Amino acid sequence: MGRVAVVxxxxxxxxxxxxxxxxxxxxxxxxxxxxxxxxxxxxxxxSAVYGIYNDLFERQVMPDTFVHDYLGFYGKSxxxxxxxxxxxxxxxxxxxxxxxxxxxxxxxxxxxxxxxxVFDWAQYKSTPExxxxxxxxxxxxxxxxLGVQAASSYALxxxxxMRKYGTTxxxxxxxxxxxxGNAKNNPYAQSPMDITVEDVMKSRMISYPFKxxxxxxxxxxxxxxxxxxEKKVREMGISDPVWVAGxxxxxxxxxxxxxxxxxxxxxxxxxxxLRGHYExxxxxxxxxxxxxxxxxxxxxxxxxAFSFTEIQGYEAMGLAHPGKGGKFIEDGIPQIHGDLPVxxxxxxxxxxHAVGATGVMQIVEITKQLxxxxxxxxxxxxxxxxxxxxxxxxxxxxxxxxxxxx
Amino acid sequence: MDESIKxxxxxxxxxxxxxxxxxxxxxxxxxxxxxxxxxxxxxxxLEVPDKMVMTYKYSLGGIxxxxxxxxxxxxxxxxxxxxxxxxxxxxxxxxxxxxxxxxWYEVNPDGVVITSSTSWYATSEFFDKVPYAVAYVKPSNxxxxxxxxxxxxxxxxxxxxxxxxxxxxxxxxxxxxxxxYVIEG
Ligand SMILES: [Zn+2]
Numbered sequence: 001m002g003r004v005a006v007v008x009x010x011x012x013x014x015x016x017x018x019x020x021x022x023x024x025x026x027x028x029x030x031x032x033x034x035x036x037x038x039x040x041x042x043x044x045x046x047s048a049v050y051g052i053y054n055d056l057f058e059r060q061v062m063p064d065t066f067v068h069d070y071l072g073f074y075g076k077s078x079x080x081x082x083x084x085x086x087x088x089x090x091x092x093x094x095x096x097x098x099x100x101x102x103x104x105x106x107x108x109x110x111x112x113x114x115x116x117x118v119f120d121w122a123q124y125k126s127t128p129e130x131x132x133x134x135x136x137x138x139x140x141x142x143x144x145x146l147g148v149q150a151a152s153s154y155a156l157x158x159x160x161x162m163r164k165y166g167t168t169x170x171x172x173x174x175x176x177x178x179x180x181g182n183a184k185n186n187p188y189a190q191s192p193m194d195i196t197v198e199d200v201m202k203s204r205m206i207s208y209p210f211k212x213x214x215x216x217x218x219x220x221x222x223x224x225x226x227x228x229x230e231k232k233v234r235e236m237g238i239s240d241p242v243w244v245a246g247x248x249x250x251x252x253x254x255x256x257x258x259x260x261x262x263x264x265x266x267x268x269x270x271x272x273x274l275r276g277h278y279e280x281x282x283x284x285x286x287x288x289x290x291x292x293x294x295x296x297x298x299x300x301x302x303x304x305a306f307s308f309t310e311i312q313g314y315e316a317m318g319l320a321h322p323g324k325g326g327k328f329i330e331d332g333i334p335q336i337h338g339d340l341p342v343x344x345x346x347x348x349x350x351x352x353h354a355v356g357a358t359g360v361m362q363i364v365e366i367t368k369q370l371x372x373x374x375x376x377x378x379x380x381x382x383x384x385x386x387x388x389x390x391x392x393x394x395x396x397x398x399x400x401x402x403x404x405x406x
Numbered sequence: 407m408d409e410s411i412k413x414x415x416x417x418x419x420x421x422x423x424x425x426x427x428x429x430x431x432x433x434x435x436x437x438x439x440x441x442x443x444x445x446x447x448x449x450x451x452l453e454v455p456d457k458m459v460m461t462y463k464y465s466l467g468g469i470x471x472x473x474x475x476x477x478x479x480x481x482x483x484x485x486x487x488x489x490x491x492x493x494x495x496x497x498x499x500x501x502x503x504x505x506x507x508x509x510w511y512e513v514n515p516d517g518v519v520i521t522s523s524t525s526w527y528a529t530s531e532f533f534d535k536v537p538y539a540v541a542y543v544k545p546s547n548x549x550x551x552x553x554x555x556x557x558x559x560x561x562x563x564x565x566x567x568x569x570x571x572x573x574x575x576x577x578x579x580x581x582x583x584x585x586x587y588v589i590e591g
Contacts, residue, residue: 019451132529143553145583147532155523163566208524257542257551
């Protein structure tokens, strides 16, 4: 496989609702920005990959085809990826494969989502319809009729973690405080906030143990990156791009109740442990030649759809021992000035979760950090390596881990 | 009249001619749109009421037996692989582990909570049920846990490890919500 570089990035501000743009208009804005940054035009692109999660959100089956048209990419290959919260990361992976395989020299990856055009006319607000659009991703025969939804699907994993390891709600609240705080230095973030652990603990219960401030919000926005082959990078005279050092993906069993058996992923633990995420990290670290991630990485963006999930992510990414994720945040290691800053962007809780765009946004953030363009939230770059962890699906079944290197 | 309201009213009028089930939604939207002040007047961008409605008559295929047993006999059925012995609950007619065939067996009414969460906020369909607990429950003769509701019986949290027993609804229609679990003892 050939080496693949990230040579351009684009991002909109993440906001609760963007009535002034349709999804293809949002996609256009980030495509234009990323192409400009790469110093190319849309004519130079060989293929496009779209990360768009939910047809119901977009009010359109096959929304990618209309993005492709709006961006003037007719005549070129266009593919859509949809893998729940991990959509953006799997789209990036597909774009990486396009270029690494030699199918394309230049590929654009665009993640976009309109999450709040859905509207419950009876309750006169969008939230119940947003929840429903997502809940339809749970198994419609066995699980949806019981009232499970995104929050409870992830809360079931968090409760198991609390039981197995003694992780506390206060430890999870520290993640929320950190990420809302980090968002204050990110001009693209939806939820910059100065809050305390007490604020999180006192916020409204959503699905035990998740309170309102433990949860990321629904977001609209878009992100894009341009991927380029090493040959093309040399031709273009791009001197020091950010390289993709490794990608690992693993999808665990979609019914978490099956994660109690000692199977192929059983070495990583049970329903309390994000087993597939450990496997995805192992694959990515092997590809990137990373032995000790805590020492070798300069930063990580960890998928905090919910605060507890970031704690479970520390462990699965090998930054903390299994069960020690709560202690990891208590010790301050993932703070912006800690030994390994985690989610300087503010993560999903602080920056927002524009589903299809989120995984691409993480790549944009790592790229900007590694090239020293992250402004007020810039972390210290010593080894030139950063990690993006992106997850989604019922019971967090999908996981892609991407390592970038400057 | 504001352009967006005019457009919304036209949409509603046109949709009145569609199926009766959809008419309920159309009437609701039309009523809201006509209310004053209209929500559509607040945006400088044209906002349009809409809906995507699908109706189904779907087949449960090879797992029909589970739902027929549940509806007609009030029992839970799982499957066991004739090649590797893996016990599936929810049942599968083919084994995902070794691709062998499976046989049906009766699943015990008692089990243990693997993990649980109590929901205090929900979609409109479940809003009147909060707080309610969902849990993965592993029956005493199964290898896996299946998602189900637990009767909170005045509690707010169901701890993992809690012993539970199945209860069947008296009038069953062959759906997963025909049964739930109650805490034992
Ligand atoms: Zn088998």
